[in-house]
Amino acid sequence: MKKSMFSLLSIVLLAGTVVACSNNNNPGPVNTPSSTPSNGESQTPDKPKGPTEFSISFETTGDGTGYTSRVDLKNEKWIEALEDLTNTEIHAEMVHTTQMGLMFAGGKIPDVVGVLGTPSSGSMAGSVEAGVFHPLTNWIKEHTPTLYETIPQAAWDAVSVDGEIYGVPSYLSNPSRRATYIRMDLLEKTGKEVPKTVEEFIDVMRAFKDIGVKHPYAMRENFKYADVIFGAYDVLPYRDQFMVMDDEVVPKFFQADAMMEALTIHKQLLDEGLIPKDFASITVGDFFSNIEGGNAGMWSQNAVGLPSLATTISAAVPDAKIEMIPSPTGPDGEGGYLFYSPVLSSYYINKDVEEARAIEILKFMEWQLSEEAQIFFEFGIEGDTYTIGADGKINYKAPETDQEKEEEGWRSGQINMIKDATLSRLRTELDEKYGAIVINGFDNILANEGRGGIGFYPELSSSAKFPELGFPSQDVGPSFIIDNMVRMIYGQRPIAEWPKVLEEYRERGGNEIIAEATERFNNKDGVIELYR
Template sequence: MSAILAVSVMASAVAAGCSSNDNNAEGKESQAANSPSGSPSGSAASATPSADKPLKFSISYPTTLNDGYAQRQSDLSKEKWVQALNKLTNTEQIPTSIQVDNMPVMFAGNDIPDVVVANNGISDKSLAGAVQAGVFMPLEDLLKQYAPDLMKNVPQSAWDLETYKGHIYGVPDYLSNPNRRATFIRTDLLEKAGLPAPKTVDDFLNVLRAFKKLGVENPYQMRADFKYADVILGAYDVLPYKDQFEVVDGQVVPKFFDADNMEKALTTMKTMFDEGLIAKDFATVDVNKYFQNIRGGSAGVWSQNAISMPDFVTNLDKSTPGSKVDIIPSPVGPEGKGGYFFYAPVTRAAYINKKVDPDKAIDIIKYLNWMQSDEANYFFTFGTEGDTYTKDADGKVNYKIPETKEEIDEEGWRGGTLFLAHDGTMNRLRLDLDDTGKYVENSFDTVLANEGLPGIGFYPDLSAFSKYPDLTPQTDVGPKLIVDHMVKMVYGKEPISNWPKVIEEYKSKGGDEIVKEATERYNNKDGVVDIER
């Protein structure tokens, strides 16, 4: 793929499957629906719960410090896109923007709107146990009767994640493809080296060695805590993350309990360190330095969400004319495995206050079901015809691409925050606007669709995690105790052969309790989610 100037991907107020504060620096993921890119269908009446009377409801959206657009509005009820959405759907929304950290205060004060939107699903800490406490109404009967499109399109794994004691409580933003990450490579460097794209770990090391000979400063771009730099760990299927548990001899254990493959992975990474294929200071490379190196042309291979391709193409075109970047299948290990972890299938969900009148609840469900329509997809993706986009006689969309931070924030509010109950895998309408976007679509359909690592997750989290913070994994960062040993071993300050001792240390410091609870919950099917395709 040539390094052509690419449009920026829609900046979303909520990054799919990624709750880290790094989202803004990394380039927020598109959250628009994966819908057919035809003309918008349906009418306001079809989207309207009651054609003769507007649906009036209050709703709260979670925000972070990065959501500048919402914070700049004195009254969100009068905000431009809320007003346009109200007109389109015959609704009267009363929206509020609540910072994630302050949501528990809302529940404590019992001042709860009709609809509450929360990141990450039922077990998200911002909900403060509200689902379990009975604050929201069960929705399965309403969904079956009034939301046929949602019931058809939302993966069962997403419904499972929004289910508590047999009842569905949340209507999710979901991922139809749980594999988000990809292996990026500078193909101009590959061509200079005269090598094909690597297929195995050994091939991968040889490519990195060739890049080093070409003078590439960071043949493989690492990052602190092995975050977004886990391609080798994936090849040996020992990712130490939150939803990467597996059943071994009747027990549910973290994948890093596989000492043989963990040692092979660490040995490979130590080879990369010893040969200068990764930076000597890899353990302290923060998100800003990580992206600075990639965008500045000093990285040969790196790992990142596939949706970030337009960012890399645009910035590399500026910093390194003639550069080419591609997404390739991740190198596989000796067992034929490769790629990155599967994300949990829910990125955000909407909950309905149990005090809401039954008729209003029906209308809210109809409103959420409308989010699956082409009409909704066009609105949240492009805005209003004649304002932010026009259409040629042949139906081609001419979209006014946001350029300033303020414009990008506004687009993220409309196409991310306000767009509920949709597929956040990628925004095909938006990606179809240029060749780079189409390349991303193809990569999702042909590369990412064929790799990735399933695992077992627990929602809500294992209670033992709260007791042992150093043993608690994050979505894409291993437990501190484990990461600390990994760093020491790659640096040569601790023998890699000591990994069985690391497992015993983990177990003795609370890991046995974690494994016991995980096994019991798995056997009892208590909040267990198989994170798979």
């Protein structure tokens, strides 16, 4: 079951509920016993239990200068508000990625450990396999069925080891997050229609060049956020883009004919001056400078970033109109970008936590999926960060100062542990200028495009043996493959030699990677099939 996020109307209807809950001495569902037995007869309510107490660590990659470095987490306002809502007592700490291994080695492990990613993340240091945490499958199914039913199966698979659930994830209900953006004002100037196919996309690029657009389609090194053509041909060279081919499980770039077509198109774009000559070395900073300065006609970027990008571009070009459009389709009529891993972060319960308290912690996590929780995490505290107008609508006081923005990020991001991280839909609905565009993008564009594949969690161990063939991150291909793609686009190696590149990949260690991928797929060992 997938839980649909409720609309702004639901916020209005819930406002009275939230107010009522805030006046309850024991408002949270955690440790809140029922006062009505199964036979429907009334009885004296059980005496409320004390708060569920637990310690928790959140993994961070920050530099130590953020919000949590300037506040006392023992008395942090949002943790205290969360405790009041859920009848809990939370002892939180931040642990840098580089210190996670030391935490496990030292044995001072919190009751709950949060990690960026899954059990296979390097910062977990093999702790799940070493028996540091409780297996959770039976407890989750028996005591928190809503939690189990709401989170997609792919996310549960990603936090499982040997078929047993160990973590509770912050997940993505829609794995397609990247979108194709266009300067609609420039498109209107060309007189062209919104492109649908690769051929039409290139035609629009040519038209943009004719009217003086410096970057008809913005490019970036390693094809990062610059891979729309490879998506159209279903040859994205990424970690979770494996497929079954001739009884083997291979990376999708083994589709030689499709890859050669995609490379040929890129060489054509380079030769016609439709992408910059230095496309292979454009940094992330220059990439955004080109877009924000109004010098790009089309580009690829996360859909949630539209309001920020549109605001910045409009400062440079007041008449600019930014929209998302369906990504161009390839020969199979499909297109789009990689499907993301279904898990952004996940949480594990120390095996030393007694069963009763572990179950209460799981109930606390389940509550975070409730409507009451969503109101709190997205908007905060009534009378402080939002008010309810006479019409019953929520009036959110959007953060203005850096401190307020950091608090919002902490509340709606960090301590909102278990959530559908696809989109902060409630806040987005309140954005009168861009909210509808973003929601339409997710619901009617991204929901119908994107390239899935086979992924492995934990990652293929053989990839680590051959660094040039491994995947540095989820959306960066092996350096050996990327280097050859770039060389062919520049004409330094014939595109017709792509089958030879695949032979070289096998000889350099790729055969071992493919053999492991095939064996694990056949044995259903840590396999995630990222398809809709």
